[in-house]
Amino acid sequence: MDNLLLQYMESRFQEQIHTEPNKPYPFVTLSREFGCPSKLIARMLAEELNRKTGNEKGWHWQYINKEIVEQAARELELEPFKIEHLFKMDQTGILDDLLSSFSSNYKSSHKIRKTIQEVIQSFTKKGYVILVGRGGVAITHGRPNSLHIRLQAPLDWRARCVSEHAGITVSEAERKVVETDKKRSALIESFLGHKLESDLFDVTFNCKTFSNPDIVNTILNIMETLKMI
Numbered sequence: 767m768d769n770l771l772l773q774y775m776e777s778r779f780q781e782q783i784h785t786e787p788n789k790p791y792p793f794v795t796l797s798r799e800f801g802c803p804s805k806l807i808a809r810m811l812a813e814e815l816n817r818k819t820g821n822e823k824g825w826h827w828q829y830i831n832k833e834i835v836e837q838a839a840r841e842l843e844l845e846p847f848k849i850e851h852l853f854k855m856d857q858t859g860i861l862d863d864l865l866s867s868f869s870s871n872y873k874s875s876h877k878i879r880k881t882i883q884e885v886i887q888s889f890t891k892k893g894y895v896i897l898v899g900r901g902g903v904a905i906t907h908g909r910p911n912s913l914h915i916r917l918q919a920p921l922d923w924r925a926r927c928v929s930e931h932a933g934i935t936v937s938e939a940e941r942k943v944v945e946t947d948k949k950r951s952a953l954i955e956s957f958l959g960h961k962l963e964s965d966l967f968d969v970t971f972n973c974k975t976f977s978n979p980d981i982v983n984t985i986l987n988i989m990e991t992l993k994m995i
Contacts, residue, residue: 791893
């Protein structure tokens with residue numbers, strides 16, 4: 767009996783270490799215009815969060831992006847590339863639906879969207895994640911103990927960044943930026959069910975004006991103010 771009581775008390779103590787009563791686990795979504803350094807900022811933010819709080823209560827922050835596609839694909843028993851078209855708002859996905867509907871392993875776009883939403887909700891409910899893109903802000907908006915960040919910058923600045931990174935001309939990069947921005951906005955709006963408005967985000971940063979460390983430090987200060995960390 768004493769051993770059972772001791773085990774129970776130890777178990778309850780461990781629960782108290784990892785949970786706070788009536789307070790959901792914190793998470794961050796990071797949306798961006800194409801050409802802004804979202805993954806770099808997410809990685810830097812995760813590293814700083816772990817440096818500041820990683821030894822407290824067993825917390826460990828991570829940033830996720832492609833993990834959403836991989837997990838959704840596993841649950842749907844599909845190859846990841848077969849659901850990427852949804853994130854890219856690729857119209858060829860409609861043709862894929864028609865052709866694939868003759869297959870015994872057919873999964874409709876509706877089923878894929880629903881699974882993606884469930885996967886994103888699952889990741890963020892576990893907390894301590896920085897979700898990069900994937901329409902996460904639309905799916906999780908309104909949840910408590912969260913912070914929704916938007917990265918943006920002037921078109922010419924982003925086009926130059928893409929040009930240097932991809933080895934294409936600035937004019938080609940600008941066309942790619944404009945096209946990708948439209949698709950990303952359309953993805954968010956498809957999950958929202960209405961037009962994208964700026965008030966969907968808690969904080970917006972101009973990546974041309976602020977350095978990556980400045981953005982990360984400001985986000986940390988905001989999270990501390992909101993008692994997310």
